[in-house]
Amino acid sequence: MSRRVVVTGMGAITPVGNTVDEFWSNVKKGVVGIGPITQIDTEEYKAKLAGEVKDFDPKEYMEPKSARRMERFAQFAVAAAVQAWDDSGLEMDKEDPFMVGTSVGCGIGSLQCMEREYKKLLDKGPGRVSPLMIPMLISNIAAGNVAIRLGLKGKNINVVTACATGTHCIGEAFRSVQYGEADVMIAGGAEAAITELGVAGFTSMTALSLATDPKKASIPFDVNRSGFVMGEGAGILVLEELEHAKKRGAKIYGEVIGYGATNDAYHITSPAEDGSGAAKAMEFAIKDAGVSAEEIDYINAHGTSTHMNDLFETRAIKLAMGDAAYKCKVSSTKSMVGHLLGAAGGVESIACLKSINDNFVHTNAGLTDKDPECDLDCVMGDGIEMDVNVAMSNSLGFGGHNATLVFKGYAE
Secondary structure, three states: OOOOEEEEEEEEEEOOEOOHHHHHHHHHHOOOOOEEOOOOOOOOOOOOEEEOOOOOOHHHOOOHHHHHOOOHHHHHHHHHHHHHHHHHOOOHHHOOHHHEEEEEEOOOOOHHHHHHHHHHHHHHOHHHOOOOHHHHHOOOHHHHHHHHHHOOOOOEEOOOOHHHHHHHHHHHHHHHHHOOOOOEEEEEEEEOOOOHHHHHHHHHOOOEOOOOOHHHOOOOOEOOOOOEOEEOEEEEEEEEEHHHHHHOOOOOOEEEEEEEEEEOOOOOOOOOOOOHHHHHHHHHHHHHHOOOHHHOOEEEOOOOOOHHHHHHHHHHHHHHHHHHHHHOEEEOOHHHHOEOHHHHHHHHHHHHHHHHHHOEEOOOOOOOOEOOOOOOEEOOOOOEEOOOOEEEEEEEEOOOEEEEEEEEOOOO
16 A cells, blocks of 8 residues: 655755755855865865865764764764754654664765775775774765664665665655655765865766856856766655654655656766656656646756756756646756755755745756756746745766656645
């Protein structure tokens, strides 16, 4: 039996705020959280900008000893999960811990740890490599640490699909609750890959914007877009079976009603040029949601600000939705926070739910000269106050991974 799944808690660590309220307040205002990279010396690097998390103190969310045994991405995941858990009002002593699960992903894991320990290996020999290296750098340790911090003994998974990670994690958590494997799932993604290797690797594949003006670096759908800007952070949702949520009088932010996932089977970094793979993920999600394309009010696009992504995603939206593609608003949160990689889908799902709650669609910050080929209704200037009942979020990852979620305002 398929069960209804609602969102009862949210947590966010982002370049424009380390709580959901701060994040959303700044997104509504079009605040850009991109600036000069401070975590590494960029003198020899072509890419100079990133969306860095500011003023983050892990000790607000965990014991200092625990924090020292976690790399930055895992700290972000635990912090956002604690926020979401507290927001939900759930109390573990009132739950069956084996029916509360975790689906938190990270696209890359800790490059910081890898760089640091490899240097030790070269300089001091293999005996000096930390015994904690492996459990600190592997990507699933974010999910593991979230479960340990909150006492979640149910299903625990870490879907790793590059930039689609967060969306796949939420989608698979949705299925887990829908089909009775769990009553509650903590779901989303985290990432912190602004390191020497991370920036060098993405720069070498010509994926990053080399712009020096933070307001003109991440500009999805603009004719002058030149690549994505690396970001970092975490976005976590609490997904809960509807009757379970109602029984405890939980506040409900919205309902997850659809999930679709496909692969392009085309290229390791480029989406399919005709958008067919991403379009099919949207079609599956819309069908799963039981809505028509005409009912979708807002699309939070993957919108990375690379030439290929924005063009091919535009084609995909039109292929999936037909004429209805021109009747909904489209914007990319990455225009303000950069590309959070494995965390993107989690943070962008929060943006969709806040859009539904506030009846507000945020702008594409920095979009001034729209690419004629990206001819959808991409929001420019200020955000728009409008009725938002159904919102869709897209994520596309290297390897051809496509994932789409559909959210709806909650009604009995």
